[in-house]
Structures are given as structure tokens and as C-alpha cells.
Amino acid sequence: MTATDHRIQVKNREAEFHCPADKTLLVGMEQQLTKALDVGCRGGGCGVCKIRVLSGEYERKRMSRAHISEQEEKDGLALACRIFPRSDLCIEAIPALEISGHDCETDKKNEC
Amino acid sequence: MRKGVIRPGHVQIRVLDITEALAHYRDLLGLIEVETDSQGRVYLKGWTEVDKFSVVLREADVPGMDFMGYKVLNSDVLGQLEEDLKAYGCEVEEIPAGELNGCGRRIRFAAPTGHQFELYAEKEQTGKWGLSKVNPEAWPRDLKGMKATRFDHCLLYGPNVEATYELFRDVLGFDLAEQVIDPEGNRAAAFLTASMKAHDVAFIECPEPGKFHHASFFLETWEDVLRAADLISMTDTSIDIGPTRHGLTHGKTIYFFDPSGNRNEVFCGGDYHYPDHEPVTWKAEDLGKAIFYHDRVLNERFLTVLT
Ligand code: FES
Ligand SMILES: [Fe+2]
Numbered sequence: 001m002t003a004t005d006h007r008i009q010v011k012n013r014e015a016e017f018h019c020p021a022d023k024t025l026l027v028g029m030e031q032q033l034t035k036a037l038d039v040g041c042r043g044g045g046c047g048v049c050k051i052r053v054l055s056g057e058y059e060r061k062r063m064s065r066a067h068i069s070e071q072e073e074k075d076g077l078a079l080a081c082r083i084f085p086r087s088d089l090c091i092e093a094i095p096a097l098e099i100s101g102h103d104c105e106t107d108k109k110n111e112c
Numbered sequence: 113m114r115k116g117v118i119r120p121g122h123v124q125i126r127v128l129d130i131t132e133a134l135a136h137y138r139d140l141l142g143l144i145e146v147e148t149d150s151q152g153r154v155y156l157k158g159w160t161e162v163d164k165f166s167v168v169l170r171e172a173d174v175p176g177m178d179f180m181g182y183k184v185l186n187s188d189v190l191g192q193l194e195e196d197l198k199a200y201g202c203e204v205e206e207i208p209a210g211e212l213n214g215c216g217r218r219i220r221f222a223a224p225t226g227h228q229f230e231l232y233a234e235k236e237q238t239g240k241w242g243l244s245k246v247n248p249e250a251w252p253r254d255l256k257g258m259k260a261t262r263f264d265h266c267l268l269y270g271p272n273v274e275a276t277y278e279l280f281r282d283v284l285g286f287d288l289a290e291q292v293i294d295p296e297g298n299r300a301a302a303f304l305t306a307s308m309k310a311h312d313v314a315f316i317e318c319p320e321p322g323k324f325h326h327a328s329f330f331l332e333t334w335e336d337v338l339r340a341a342d343l344i345s346m347t348d349t350s351i352d353i354g355p356t357r358h359g360l361t362h363g364k365t366i367y368f369f370d371p372s373g374n375r376n377e378v379f380c381g382g383d384y385h386y387p388d389h390e391p392v393t394w395k396a397e398d399l400g401k402a403i404f405y406h407d408r409v410l411n412e413r414f415l416t417v418l419t
Contacts (some may be wrong), residue, residue, distance in 0.1 A: 042350035045373020
């Protein structure tokens with residue numbers, strides 16, 4: 001772990017990992033052999049790594065609008081392969097079932 | 113029976129960032145950058161291809177495939193196929209010559225799987241890149257990356273593979289080279305050819321229409337596939353699986369992703385198909401071996417990670 005590493009807690013998976021600021025959350029997770037999130041294309045195209053950011057700061061690259069609508073983006077939904085941590089983060093994995101359905105609301109937001 | 117469709121001609125792929133995509137397709141795959149059109153689309157080709165371009169990249173906010181195009185023998189054949197498609201009940205859209213730089217008029221239609229296809233008879237032929245037309249040398253010396261030789265085929269996912277197969281067979285004259293049959297006798301995958309190649313397009317049944325699995329590029333040797341794998345690691349490019357061999361087509365292959373999450377394949381070898389050949393059949397129960405001949409199990413990504 002280095003000074004720029006951020007701690008990423010995955011609330012609904014009871015998992016956590018560290019991610020450097022220059023890696024996406026998904027790649028950071030893979031490098032620690034953590035399996036909290038599904039890994040797909042790693043390029044913001046397929047949507048399998050969809051998450052909700054409950055707290056913390058991040059930067060994002062463009063994500064497929066087929067998987068993250070403008071509203072969802074405002075609501076803190078993101079693709080883990082397209083965001084870079086800028087602080088410790090608390091996130092929630094969105095299960096594949098909800099990704100394919102249109103309603104991606106989770107039951108309740110965990111407090112972080 | 114063949115109806116005058118000769119070969120795959122082009123694929124237009126949507127990308128999230130055109131600069132990143134160009135670096136991937138040009139510097140890693142080694143496609144030749146041809147030009148950028150007034151809409152900002154970037155045209156590329158494999159160095160052995162005689163046509164001006166075969167890959168078009170378009171920046172958009174949803175990755176995936178816009179359309180795949182096939183070249184037909186001549187404009188009479190194009191007119192005939194246009195009529196045949198209409199008679200078959202397809203909605204046909206005419207795209208005027210020049211909408212893609214250097215390409216003649218195109219006839220566009222949707223397959224029942226939800227994918228857009230087009231036919232055209234004319235495209236500017238600039239010849240193999242870096243070689244003279246007479247006494248050509250073996251290869252040009254200043255190729256980059258994987259040195260992909262040509263755009264070869266796409267694998268597409270969607271519903272109604274059977275109806276799509278019938279359309280390609282009855283109207284466009286494709287042959288079924290390889291197939292996957294489930295225990296109830298349904299065709300879960302159809303690999304179709306307009307040539308001697310094991311596939312000029314392939315379809316796998318999936319409820320969601322219009323999904324893009326991969327665009328594939330041809331390499332000459334297994335050594336080239338291993339070298340492609342080295343380059344994928346050197347450039348930290350998103351890997352899917354391989355190098356390995358497919359059961360279907362028996363091609364030697366590696367799958368990886370472009371920076372927008374569209375899957376690419378480079379491969380070598382593989383089966384051939386003459387019009388009098390029976391289709392090669394794989395059982396759906398053995399799909400793992402059919403897709404990844406060495407692992408003999410599917411990775412989850414093969415069925416679910418699509419753009
Ligand atoms: S892994 Fe495909 S969108 Fe993140
Ligand atoms: Fe392929």
C-alpha cells in the first residue's frame with residue numbers, strides 16, 4: 001500500500017480492497033485478487049461492474065449510456081472500470097439481475 | 113446457393129473515445145489508418161486488404177456495432193438483392209454513394225437478431241498497403257503492433273438466430289458452415305459463410321437484440337497469436353481469454369477488449385468450407401469445448417459480456 005492508495009469498502013459484499021489513484025476501482029480490485037465485483041470488458045461498455053457510490057470522491061471516464069443514464073450518473077451510479085478513487089470510497093455492487101432489469105434502485109442505502 | 117455476395121467488406125464500431133480507440137486499432141492491432149471523414153469517423157484497414165478501408169470507428173456514448181457490410185459482385189447483383197430483400201419482407205434503406213468516403217451506394221437492412229447489415233458493389237480499391245501491384249514483396253516493413261492482416265468476421269448475439277440464418281441462406285446465399293444444436297434440436301449458434309472461410313459472420317442466440325460479441329482480425333501463424341498476447345500484456349490491454357483454440361472452426365485465437373469494452377479477436381488457422389460440405393455440428397451440452405477447446409469450460413464473460 002502506498003500513500004495514494006485509497007480504501008474501498010464494498011458494503012453489500014462485506015469486502016474491501018485498496019486502490020491506487022491511477023487505477024480504476026475494478027483493476028485495483030483485480031490486482032488484489034478480490035472478487036467483490038464482476039469483471040467484464042474493463043472499458044465501460046458491458047455494464048457488469050455497475051456499482052453505487054455511497055460516499056467518497058472519484059473521477060470518471062465516459063461510461064456507456066446503455067448502462068448508466070444521465071440521471072443514474074447524477075445519483076452516484078457508476079461502472080467500476082471507469083472511475084478512479086480520489087478519497088476512500090464506500091460502494092455497493094449492483095447485482096447482475098438488477099443490471100438487466102430497468103429498475104436499478106437498491107432497497108436501502110447503507111450508511112458509511 | 114451463392115447469390116453474388118463475395119465477402120465481408122466493413123464494420124462500423126462505436127467507441128467512447130476516438131483518440132483512445134485509434135491508438136488501440138492502429139498501434140496495437142496494427143491496422144492502417146486511412147483517413148477521418150467530415151463526421152469525425154476514422155477509417156482503417158488491414159494491410160493485405162485491397163479496399164480503401166474495412167473498419168470505421170465512430171465516437172458515441174454507447175459502444176457496440178453500428179453495422180457490418182458485405183461486398184457483392186457488381187451493381188446488377190446489388191439491385192437484384194435489393195429486390196429480393198424487399199420481396200422477403202425486409203425493410204430496406206438506401207444509403208447514397210459517398211456517405212462512407214470511397215464507398216458506392218449501400219443497401220441496408222436489419223436481421224431478425226436486431227443487427228444492421230448492408231450490401232454494396234463498389235468501393236475504391238487502393239491495393240495492399242505498402243506493396244506494389246506488380247512483383248509485390250512478401251510484406252511491408254513498417255507495420256505496427258499485431259500486424260493484423262485483414263478484418264475477417266463478426267460474432268453477433270441476438271434473438272431469432274434461426275430466422276436470421278434463413279434470411280442469409282435464402283436471400284443472400286450464405287452457407288451454414290458450423291452450428292451448435294441444443295438437446296431439443298434448436299440451433300443455438302450459426303456460423304455462416306459466403307466463401308471458403310469457416311465464417312463470414314456468426315450468430316449466437318441471446319434474448320437481447322443487436323448485441324456485439326466481437327470483431328475478428330486474421331493473423332497468419334500461431335506464433336503471431338502468441339506475439340499478439342505479448343503485446344496485450346506489454347500495453348496492459350484488457351484481456352478476455354487466450355491464447356487458446358476454438359472447437360468451433362478450430363481457429364487459434366485470443367480475445368481482448370478495446371478501450372470502450374468492445375471485444376476483439378485475432379486468430380489464425382481454422383476450418384474451410386466448400387458449398388457441398390455438410391455443416392460441422394457441436395452439441396450445446398459441450399459448448400465449453402466448442403468455444404474454448406483447451407479449457408473445455410466457458411468463462412462467464414463469453415455469454416454475458418457484450419456491447
Ligand atoms: S467491466 Fe464492462 S463496463 Fe465495467
Ligand atoms: Fe471469432
